[in-house]
Amino acid sequence: MADQANKQKIVHVHLPKEETFTTTLTAGDHELIADEPKTVKGGEDQGPDPYDYLLMSLGSCTVMTIRMYIKRKEWPLDDVFMELKHSKKHSADCDNCEDPKSKIDVIEKEVIVEGDLTDEQVQKILDISKKCPVHRTLMGNMKIESSITHK
Structure with a gap:
């Protein structure tokens, strides 16, 4: 368990050029979306x-x-x-x-x-x-x- 806790994890974050703020976050096999709210110019509120x-x-x-x-x-x-x-x-x-x-x-x-x-x-x-x-x-x-x- 200690070896697993000390293993460095890598998270990938990608903001494609066609997006203003909608960003893809990848951690292992898990993919999430981050964004800014619509109250922020360019935000689409596609995720937290x-x-x-x-x-x-x-x-x-x-x-x-x-x-x-x-x-x-x-x-x-x-x-x-x-x-x-x-x-x-x-x-x-x-x-x-x-x-x-x-x-x-x-x-x-x-x-x-x-x-x-x-x-x-x-x-x-x-x-x-x-x-x-x-x-x-x-x-x-x-x-x-x-x-x-x-x-």
Whole structure:
């Protein structure tokens, strides 16, 4: 399992020249579409926008992590789902920013659980929700290495 977790995955993203924003995303045998909403000039709303995918990634990782933990503990969890929101807010963290218009990206995560759980179990589920790998990645020190190939 550790070898599989360390294996680098490749996702392909393609925006054909005849499209304005409608983009094909391929991960293994899975193909998805990303787009901008019609309110954005050229957007066709053919799929979620990139921030939606970010939230879906975080949400799916979180509920999977919770489910694994609950299964191991054999707690009476009937259902788990999430609602997530992304916004840009001026926050106290920006009070010392060079640009007075600077804003911080804020993701609001609400974990919704159903089942005969104690208050202590519910609190532990919230704690576990912050330990999913995607949450840790977003909160950690991240480095994005960019390169370009010209054909």
